[in-house]
Amino acid sequence: MRNVLPVLTVLLVIVGIWYAAAIWMNSAWTIDRADGPLTFSEIVSDTMSQDRPRLPAPHQVWAEFQKTVFDTKVTSKRSLVFHGWITLSSTLAGFALGTVTGILMAVGIVYSRPVSMSLMPWAIISQTIPIVALAPMIIVVLASLGVDGRAVPKAIISAYLCYFPVLVGMVKGLKSPDAMQLDLMKTWSATGWQSFWRLRFPSSVPYLFTSLKVGIAAALVGTIVGELPTGAVRGLGARILIGDQFGNPMMIWSALIAAAVLAGVLVTVVSVMQTVAMKRMGFAR
Amino acid sequence: MSVIEAKKLELTFQTNDGPVHALADVNLEIGKGDFVSFIGPSGCGKTTFLRCIAGLETPTGGTLSVNGMTADEARRSRAYGYVFQAAGLYPWRTIAGNVRLPLEIMGYPKAEMSDRVARVLELVELSGFEKKYPWQLSGGMQQRASIARALAFDADILLMDEPFGALDEIVRDHLNEQLLSLWARTEKTIAFVTHSIPEAVYLSTKIVVMSPRPGRITDVIDSSLPKERPLDIRDSKEFLEIAHRVREGLRAGHAYDE
Ligand SMILES: Nc1ncnc2c1ncn2[C@@H]1O[C@H](COP(=O)(O)OP(=O)(O)O)[C@@H](O)[C@H]1O
Ligand SMILES: [Mg+2]
Numbered sequence: 001m002r003n004v005l006p007v008l009t010v011l012l013v014i015v016g017i018w019y020a021a022a023i024w025m026n027s028a029w030t031i032d033r034a035d036g037p038l039t040f041s042e043i044v045s046d047t048m049s050q051d052r053p054r055l056p057a058p059h060q061v062w063a064e065f066q067k068t069v070f071d072t073k074v075t076s077k078r079s080l081v082f083h084g085w086i087t088l089s090s091t092l093a094g095f096a097l098g099t100v101t102g103i104l105m106a107v108g109i110v111y112s113r114p115v116s117m118s119l120m121p122w123a124i125i126s127q128t129i130p131i132v133a134l135a136p137m138i139i140v141v142l143a144s145l146g147v148d149g150r151a152v153p154k155a156i157i158s159a160y161l162c163y164f165p166v167l168v169g170m171v172k173g174l175k176s177p178d179a180m181q182l183d184l185m186k187t188w189s190a191t192g193w194q195s196f197w198r199l200r201f202p203s204s205v206p207y208l209f210t211s212l213k214v215g216i217a218a219a220l221v222g223t224i225v226g227e228l229p230t231g232a233v234r235g236l237g238a239r240i241l242i243g244d245q246f247g248n249p250m251m252i253w254s255a256l257i258a259a260a261v262l263a264g265v266l267v268t269v270v271s272v273m274q275t276v277a278m279k280r281m282g283f284a285r
Numbered sequence: 286m287s288v289i290e291a292k293k294l295e296l297t298f299q300t301n302d303g304p305v306h307a308l309a310d311v312n313l314e315i316g317k318g319d320f321v322s323f324i325g326p327s328g329c330g331k332t333t334f335l336r337c338i339a340g341l342e343t344p345t346g347g348t349l350s351v352n353g354m355t356a357d358e359a360r361r362s363r364a365y366g367y368v369f370q371a372a373g374l375y376p377w378r379t380i381a382g383n384v385r386l387p388l389e390i391m392g393y394p395k396a397e398m399s400d401r402v403a404r405v406l407e408l409v410e411l412s413g414f415e416k417k418y419p420w421q422l423s424g425g426m427q428q429r430a431s432i433a434r435a436l437a438f439d440a441d442i443l444l445m446d447e448p449f450g451a452l453d454e455i456v457r458d459h460l461n462e463q464l465l466s467l468w469a470r471t472e473k474t475i476a477f478v479t480h481s482i483p484e485a486v487y488l489s490t491k492i493v494v495m496s497p498r499p500g501r502i503t504d505v506i507d508s509s510l511p512k513e514r515p516l517d518i519r520d521s522k523e524f525l526e527i528a529h530r531v532r533e534g535l536r537a538g539h540a541y542d543e
Contacts, residue, residue, distance in 0.1 A: 180369050183341055187367040188438075189360060190390045198386065202377050281377035282418040 015058050022057040023047045029054070056249045064250035065257055077234075080258050086235040087223050088262060090151060094158020095219040099212065101159060102166025109167075110174040110200070111192075127164050131157065131222060136229040150232055158222035162215040169211025173204025206283055209274035216266045224259060236262070288352060288442060288474045289315040289338055295346030296333055306499030307333040308344070313493065313502060315476065317441075320468055322485035323478045323493045324531060325538065330500025331478045335444050338476065339367055351442070363391060365442035366435025370450050372427035374419040374434075381406070381415035384434045391438055405433040408467055425456040429463070436471070443475045450480060458516060461487055465514060482535075483519055486510075486528045494531055496538025504534035 026047035031038065038046075048057045056064075068080040076082060105123065108115040138160075139153045147153065177199050185195045227237025236255045243251030294311040297304045307330045315321050323331045336342040338351055340360030351359035359365065366387075374383045381402050388398045406412050409429040419427055428448055435443060449457045461484060468475055479485050485492050486508070494504040508527055510518060518524055 180371060180373055184367065184369070184373060185390075186341060187339055187360065187365070188387045188390045189363060194390050198390070199375075202375065205377075282420065283376055 018055075018058050022053065022055045025054045026050055052247055053249055056253050060250055061253040061257060065254040068254060069258070080236075080239070080254060083234060083236050083239050083255070084258050084262060087220070087227065087237065087259070090154040090223045090226070090235065091158055091216070091220045091262075091266070093151070093155040094222055095162055095216050097155055098159035098162030098215060098219060099166050102163040102211070102215070103170050103208075105163070105167050106170030106174055107196075109171050123164060123167055126160070131161055131225050132228075134160070135225050139226070139229055139231075150226070150234070154223050154226035154235070157226035158219045161222035161225075162219040165214040165218060166208070166211045169207045169214075170204055173207030174200045176207065177203045202281070205281060206278060209270065209277060213267055213270050213274070216270050217263055220259065220263050220266060287314040288317050288319075289313070289476070290350045291334075291337075291347065292349075293347035294334075294337065294344050294349055296330075296337060296342060296344045297346075308337070309499035309501050311347070311500075311502055313505070315474060315491070317474055318472050319491055320465075320475045320489050321477065321491045321493060322489040323476065323495060324480070324482065324485045325495030325500075325503075325535065326497055327480075328500075329495040329497040329538070331495060332446055333500065334495075335367075335446050335476060335478055338442075339365060339444055363438060364440055365444050366438070366440045368428075368432055368435045368443070368445040368448045370447045372419070372424075372431040374427055374430060376419055378418075379415060380411065380417050380419065380422070380430050383419070383430060384437050387434060387438050393438070401437050402433075405436045406430075408436060408470070409433045410463065423456075425452050425460060428452065429460065432464075432467075436467075436473075441473055443473045445475065445477045447478050447480065449484070457481075457484070462516060464488065469512065482528050482531050485531060486524055487514065487516075487519055492527070492531055494534035494538065496535070503538045504530070506530055506534070 023044055027043050029050065030043050030046040047053070048059070053060070065080070068078060072079040072081075074081040074085075105119060109119055110116075135153075135157050138157055139150070142153045142156070181199060181203075182195070185199055190198070223235070224237035224240070226232075227235035228241055232238040232241065236259045239255035240252050243249065243255065291311050291313045294308055294313075295306075296308040297306050311330075311334060323334065325331055333342060337344050337349055338356055340351075340356035340358075343357075349356050352362075352364050354362065354364075374380075375386070378386065384402045384405060385398050388401060393401070402415070403412070406415065409432050411426065411429055411433060414422065414426070414430075419430070422430065432445075432448065449460050452460070464475075465488060477485075477488060479488075490508050492504075492506040492508065493502055494506070495501065496503045506527060510523060510527070
């Protein structure tokens, strides 16, 4: 209960600001159309119910959200659940791919100096290239290689954003055992494999989970960006794009809300897994 | 027969600020079943010497044999157990799991592992704590678990680097008593680094006094105390005489500084 109150307060404040912004941003259109002078309450009531508002009011978005989430069959192309599922499955694929890539690269970097010297700069450069510029190229290149559909390129774009936090966290985590613990392994003449599985990897688990929380959010962003370039018709990103093309702000905003809800759920799931794992591994008391 | 033998041992670290002579002309023989304490001010090379014996550091001169082999061969034949100042238990393993760790690494059969874990935990008086996690134990108990871990496999040398340095006096007294009885029962050869004169005198059959810059041995005292040592032996005349000689040795080492 104590956690809910601050969250609700923030939510209320956001909704309040949102309404104020909607009135402010939509009033120009109201005043343009009017024949004569309008009272303040006339302006307000008009800004709340325009068909193509600059900024739809929360209740308009909620109505659209309700319609496309609860009142539409989930198999329908108009259902946000359908599009959310497309985005989710792609996000999970990208997350898995990115996590595995990040961990493997971290292992290489920690164990081999040449790998570290050659890989790390590229990993950093990879994150300085705007993904929006890269995404269409990945789609085109993969299409020319004969990969059908959007699922694979989307997962790759998603993994591209997701692997980096995992890489950075895991390098730190795998390096976290101190000299004494490594020396102890040496006194038992443990093999590299044994030191990895019994010391380095378990020590890195807290770092891994922290990275996974960032990684899953990044994977979702990557997937949505992968759904934006023209041609996509499925997924939350595509809904945002189509809403924009057809001048339907309610569609854009309800897709955005769906993406936010999805992000919240995904990060929460990883957090819960983290809490459970930390408890069971004795890191948390 | 000597278990550890150092002749003209020398170790110079090359650092950015120039060479550091951590050990110079160290000659020492440790016999089987000896309890040897190393005492001296910080930076006199106690840890370095222990690490050389453990094969964790490579001397730059002289010879060192452990169990008749080079230190590195001895390390690979798992000749010793090493106890650090910090217990360094894995938080994700239970006490039993921690003690079992070296046994897993050395590939002991499953059934034998649990026998050994039970036996060494009894030796350090931690029976009944098998399923506890490290954070559920006090500092002294954690250190006892780390000693059990070093004893779990059949190394007949125990190297201990200020194992009780971070513990309070009362716990320390108790652990010292326990360590002596453990040593008597297991007949291990123990090399023990300490800062405390009473601790060194109480525990040892041989006390090695060291001094810094360069790290070297200034005195080796063979203790005349009996093997059976109740805590109140520390008030005996003999004990105080040995302690006095250690103190003199430490002071003589320091004279070079002034
Ligand atoms: N890895 C190292 N590199 C450089 N100098 C070292 C290293 N280890 C120890 N030393 C130096 O060697 C000397 C002896 O250190 P140490 O054996 O740790 O002393 P003690 O354990 O008696 O306090 C010190 O001057 C220390 O700074
Ligand atoms: Mg030291």
